[in-house]
Amino acid sequence: MAGSGTAHMRTAAERVLVVDDMVVEFPVGRKQVVHAVSGMNLDLLPGETLGILGESGCGKSSAGRAVMQMPKPTSGRVSLGKRELTGLKVRELRGARARMQMIMQDPISSLNPRRKVRDLVAEGLAIWGYDGDDKDASIRETLEAVGLDPDVVWDRRPHELSGGQCQRVCIARALMMNPDVLICDEPVSSLDVSVQAQILNLLERTKENYDLSMIFIAHDVSVVKNISDRVMVLYLGKTCEVLPSGGLQDEALHPYTRMLISSIPGEEARAETPESPHDEVEVPLSASATELPSPLNPPSGCRFRTRCPLATDLCAAEEPVMREVGAGHFLACHHVAVPDGDAPRLTVLSDEENVAG
Numbered sequence: 374m375a376g377s378g379t380a381h382m383r384t385a386a387e388r389v390l391v392v393d394d395m396v397v398e399f400p401v402g403r404k405q406v407v408h409a410v411s412g413m414n415l416d417l418l419p420g421e422t423l424g425i426l427g428e429s430g431c432g433k434s435s436a437g438r439a440v441m442q443m444p445k446p447t448s449g450r451v452s453l454g455k456r457e458l459t460g461l462k463v464r465e466l467r468g469a470r471a472r473m474q475m476i477m478q479d480p481i482s483s484l485n486p487r488r489k490v491r492d493l494v495a496e497g498l499a500i501w502g503y504d505g506d507d508k509d510a511s512i513r514e515t516l517e518a519v520g521l522d523p524d525v526v527w528d529r530r531p532h533e534l535s536g537g538q539c540q541r542v543c544i545a546r547a548l549m550m551n552p553d554v555l556i557c558d559e560p561v562s563s564l565d566v567s568v569q570a571q572i573l574n575l576l577e578r579t580k581e582n583y584d585l586s587m588i589f590i591a592h593d594v595s596v597v598k599n600i601s602d603r604v605m606v607l608y609l610g611k612t613c614e615v616l617p618s619g620g621l622q623d624e625a626l627h628p629y630t631r632m633l634i635s636s637i638p639g640e641e642a643r644a645e646t647p648e649s650p651h652d653e654v655e656v657p658l659s660a661s662a663t664e665l666p667s668p669l670n671p672p673s674g675c676r677f678r679t680r681c682p683l684a685t686d687l688c689a690a691e692e693p694v695m696r697e698v699g700a701g702h703f704l705a706c707h708h709v710a711v712p713d714g715d716a717p718r719l720t721v722l723s724d725e726e727n728v729a730g
């Protein structure tokens with residue numbers, strides 16, 4: 374299936390979250406449609422962090438929100454544990470969805486400015502109608518877990534806190550719901566550099582302490598690589614590569630992934646010269662720093678073809694199918710060959726050779 378990921382590789386019993394062929398489209402005007410996410414598959418194991426990487430506008434937030442059913446995807450299925458969320462009615466969905474929480478990019482605007490920290494952290498509990506005697510103790514405990522002193526912040530409102538403190542409040546609010554899955558959408562990109570590492574450390578610690586699985590969305594390759602177990606690379610709404618994050622720099626093969634890696638300082642040279650069995654071929658993968666095409670009218674065939682230095686007629690005519698090219702390594706590109714007993718590599722076969730192969 375084009376654009377498929379890894380969902381079929383693991384048994385249903387061990388997966389916390391499964392996303393199957395998810396499509397997110399936004400109608401614009403009478404006739405046009407934004408193709409934000411086109412046939413995404415993913416799965417998440419207990420305790421795993423899956424990074425979703427891609428440049429601005431490639432559909433990361435749309436995917437994260439659709440997984441949360443905010444709003445529901447246009448089509449496809451999302452299952453949290455054994456429950457399929459996409460088929461639930463609004464009332465049923467509220468409870469089921471609570472086990473999955475989302476942390477947004479801009480913490481200040483995701484907090485109601487009129488509410489105090491103690492009320493903000495307890496906000497989600499209204500879903501359960503919970504107002505037990507131990508509520509305050511539980512809020513205090515959670516605030517401490519995210520590195521905030523309850524005695525100091527208890528009655529403060531968001532404008533009296535720093536950006537980092539607001540993000541800690543958002544994390545506390547999510548933890549109060551005792552989630553299985555935390556979806557973090559660029560949780561540090563609006564924060565000062567000095568605070569970013571603290572929040573990333575907090576998220577990692579929190580994941581361990583609260584036994585969470587995590588989806589970590591970002592456009593920064595280094596951040597995603599460091600925090601994730603696996604990375605999914607998204608381009609214009611399509612998954613182009615999924616691989617263990619440890620192999621991101623040396624084993625990633627998709628030309629788009631290589632282009633993203635070339636944006637890391639010091640990685641330009643390595644990204645530009647992937648191994649090729651055709652010695653005469655030079656592949657300047659960092660050269661195509663052109664703009665993302667419009668998701669209103671995505672390119673035919675491979676969506677990356679208008680920026681890909683390896684693109685051929687085949688790339689315009691046919692959408693590449695997602696294939697497994699190594700252990701836990703999947704990608705969709707016509708020009709990645711997997712020679713028998715050898716490591717997969719980028720090749721520039723002619724279209725005739727490619728089709729024959």
Ligand SMILES: Nc1ncnc2c1ncn2[C@@H]1O[C@H](COP(=O)(O)OP(=O)(O)OP(=O)(O)O)[C@@H](O)[C@H]1O
Pocket residue numbers: 399401407408409427428429430431432433434435436592668
């Ligand atoms: N509600 C909406 N209505 C119409 N188009 C939308 C809507 N939400 C997102 N889009 C469009 O969908 C595409 C994907 O947007 P999305 O916000 O998911 O990308 P992103 O990868 O999260 O980008 P960024 O890194 O800038 O946050 C973009 O072209 C965006 O303009």
Ligand code: SF4
Pocket residue numbers: 627628629675676677678679681682683684685688693705706707708
């Ligand atoms: S399928 Fe073609 S256009 Fe797409 S990434 Fe591969 S070589 Fe480039």
Ligand SMILES: [Mg+2]
Pocket residue numbers: 433434435558559
């Ligand atoms: Mg976004």
